[in-house]
Amino acid sequence: MAHVVSSSLFARKCEEAGVDVVVAEGFEAGGHNGREETTTFCLIPQVREAISIPLVAAGGVSSRASYNAAFALGAEGVQIGTRFALCLESSSHPAFTDYCCNLSECATKLLLRKLSPTRMAVNPFCEAVTEAENRGASAEELKELLGRSRSKRGIFEGDLQEGELEIGQIASMVRKPETAAQIIEDLVG
Known part of the structure; x- marks a missing residue:
């Protein structure tokens, strides 16, 4: 385990x-x-x-x-996580993959510290969470804003506006989707 x-x-x-x-x-x-x-x-x-x-x-x-x-x-x-989440075999939505492959350095934030700290790509939903946290929103308000299935909407359904786009800081280093085999070859080949 x-x-x-x-x-x-x-x-x-x-x-x-x-x-x-x-x-x-x-x-x-x-x-x-x-x-x-x-x-x-x-x-x-x-x-x-x-x-x-x-x-x-x-x-x-x-x-x-x-x-x-x-x-x-x-x-x-x-x-x-991130490189394989963006690989060609991933079940991530193509819109999510394309968005993340075009992120710049510093384009992720760690938010939702009052709930469960979560790193996500900057998008309108991320900005709404940032604004709520900056004004001191309670954990209950943040739960309401988060709602249900936000990450599913962003990652698997490709909702780049209202979805939660969970991705690591290294996304800015991934310029295009590759196969899993290409990633392994790059790492250890």
Whole structure:
């Protein structure tokens, strides 16, 4: 059994509870994140020092260099979300994929900290959440704004206006959809 964590404290608790593998996910990862704001490169060495079970690095792994760096920092494996979410075999909607492949640096935000911190691409829905948080919206107001199935609408139905576009910071490094085989070849070939 594997468990995703965002701190060495939770990694230790996982090991004590009998988890087989810890996935340490840094702040730059897409989708739901931990409340800590530790980047993958800072998190992996700290978690490696804290546990003796296998460690998988997640968040910001996008290239051969970052893949190799994860292993150099003490990980035994990597979890790659964004590149595979945007690959040709992905079930993501083509409009979502095209949008994310054209994001610029700094075009994602970590929002919804009062609920479950979530990294998403900037779009009108993201801006509405940002505005609500800036005016001090309560958790209940944010839940109402979020509604149901926002990520499904954005990622799988291609609603780029009202959908939640969960994606990692490395999206700006993905210029076009590739096959899963091309991604693997790029990382380890």
